Amino acid sequence: MQPLPYPIGTPGVPWGASEISAWLARQQRQRSYADEVMSIIDRLRDRFDVIQYGQLDYPPDTYPLYALRSRDGREDRPVALITGGVHGYETSGVHGALRFADRHAAEYAGRVDLVIVPCVSPWGYERIHRWNPRAVDPNRAFRPGSPAPESAALMALVAPFADRVRVHIDLHETTDTDESEFRPALAARDGRAFAPGSIPDGFYLVDDTESPQPGFQEAVIREVSRVTHIAPADDRGELIGSPMVAPGVIRYALRSLGLCAGMTNAVYRTTTEVYPDSPRTTPDQCNEAQAVAVRAALDYALEH
Template identity: 70%
Template sequence: MSTAPTPYPIGTPGAPWGEKERAEWLSRQSRQRSYETEVLSLIERLRPRFDVEQYGCLDYGPNSYPLMAIRSRDWRDDLPVVLITGGVHGYETSGVHGALQFVDQHAADYAGRVNLLVAPCVSPWAYERIHRWNPSALDPNRSFHHGSPAEESAALMRLVAPIRDRALLHIDLHETTDTDETEYRPALAARDGKPFEPGGIPDGFYLVDDSENPQPEFQQAVIEAVEQVTHIAPADDNGEIIGSSVVARGVIQYPLKQLGLCASITSAPYKTTTEVYPDSPRATAEQCNAAQVAAVCAAIDYALAHQ
């Protein structure tokens, strides 16, 4: 006999949140790690080898967060641009540290071949609180559109605007975690006044392609590289991953622009969103970071070979 899901502790079932409920949600969020110690300090260590710039600042109550980007030092206007983003959802740790690990260990391999622009931690407030949303209970990864109410998203779009139509590749680094099912999806349903419908969490790595401009060979090249590091998520009994049809091994598709997703912010012909599964008993944090790095390298290699 199945039991009904426990109602989310904030709000009234069936009624969208107002300011009172959002304030209650915010009061429950606590700082659990340090953006300055774990992210900014690593970016500073890269400064001797790369151009580091601040592209914005988030002022949330007593907290202020500089938004940082890393660029190739040998930037040339005749080279294609590769955009790498991480930490759009701050709790997805390997997105942040995978991006930084790529810059530290592999960016030099592409010097003189591409211009790299890396925003490793788009949502630092959420990084510190290990959360998906910003303080306004907004998901930055549904907010990449004109007039965005999420400053994290708006700031990144301003940074990217000059290279939006010159980008060859954009790879956005994410994770799918067990807390998606236990916290974030129930919170989303409660916030929007909708019933929570339980789902499953795929065990393994997968990619999200753009349904408006699918690139199946590109996606498979990334999958083949990552499976040398960690396992690829299988389809469920319905042939789906997180409710979307599996179009190829380890690949689903979303209409990126329609949903306001980060991977939609350039006109790059090659776009993908990685999804690592850090809660798998078959994966370590180091493997998750390495999977992100392998995805970035494979994506750049394919794009350069097929531009």
């Protein structure tokens, strides 16, 4: 069955300003960044240096951007960068990062300097959306002259210590709405035909094609498998259209695609993907899987 055309735009014609305005008019606030994210950050102020590294001005709304940093940071110590909510609708990325900060960060004191950015895209968090209000995907915009203020602000934060980043784990989800809303919207925005795909049932990782670290990815998968199930390959041996190179692992060209996990030269880097819509998991398990993935990544990087 041929999928129905996306309700905005003309099939085959990329969006212009009027289509973006029509799309933006459909977006409604569904939850509160202040109540659900900033309030938790405030409770962590006695344990971290809380840095406001920027502000998003999307009238009539403004969103302060926050990072949590180790209080005992030293310039001769490696940095671990943990990012969540690059796609604001991916809930466990945000709350998994905050869970790690609250429950586990103290285990790494004196061994690695932590920089935790739990919600890169608060406008998207509130509207449960992948894009920002300009219909730009921040996770394709980590490059010079970025069109996404969310991405530009994070790159500016990291720039002074980018050479010290040894491990970067970027926390994401793949949801059913990727297939029902976000991929159709992307095709419509770019004037392309939408080709239906499938959603992997379980947790998986995205390694870097240009600098793969199979042992690192395997270590993260092994620990997460104790918390939630790992996504199997589809009938073609793929996950979301990419060959599965190891159980639960695919590879993308992180830097050339403008992905968050490719923004530094960290030796160890990965993007997590949790499937929160699976009947085999719960929101709490998804948050825990993200926190466990961070711990496994840090443990491996410190050991090696």
